[in-house]
Amino acid sequence: MDTFRLSKEQSERSAVRIAIDGEWSCQEFSAFLEDTNDVYKRLNSIFVLRQALDQEDSRNRARDDKDQYDDMDYSWHLHFFGFSDFFPERIKGVDAPPYSKLIELSNSIVSPLRVDAISYASPGWIQLIGDWNPIKVLADFISKWRAENTKREANRLKAQTERMQIQADLAAKILEQAPKMPRMHGVGNLRLVELAEEVIKPTTSYLERYGNDARIVDAEIVQPGQPLPRAKSSRRKTSGQ
16 A cells, blocks of 8 residues: 555644633543544544545556556555446456444544643633544534524524535535545445444534533634643633643
8 A cells, every 4th residue: 555645734733722612521522532543533534534535546546658568556546445346457446344333544644633732720721632634524513503502582583594505514524525426336336325324424413412501602723732721610610631
């Protein structure tokens, strides 16, 4: 398998600061971090796989132009699509692995999401550092969802409609960034179903669960390395960096 290189944008480490409030048990706070990390990995997989497949296509086209057929590599395509008539006869096809395996593979070659700092107060915040694309998707949709939940009761119907639009926008964003699936690949339809089940559905469930939790106040992208804000409460429960 050729070496995979993240694009400059994808390799850029960014941070999301999630404002929190209220009381949390250790179990609740731990579950929130685990759920956030799980959704981050699912989102990150679509960006990594898209780039890996695009890079492999580009390298193979260059080798084809130079008649370097023995150097052509279809490793990522075999991981994603499995056996297909697309591959030359000398390339042995394999069954496409379940998408859950691709999530593990894609996240094994990039830096993990990590905790940068926590200010556990009322209000407080948690700052997480990860790759730009999944961090941006998470921050944008948490922020949009929370904004809809703060609308007055009189606007309930309008707010519900707009929340549904946010969900539709999220699904469209994921599919837009997903690997290209030409019709010649019979596994393409299966992968679309798996993307819905393994990425879109869990991300939407996360958004609904924590977007509707009044203790999750907002989320914003911040630049790592900047001075961390002080807790707004005069009584800081715990803090770390």
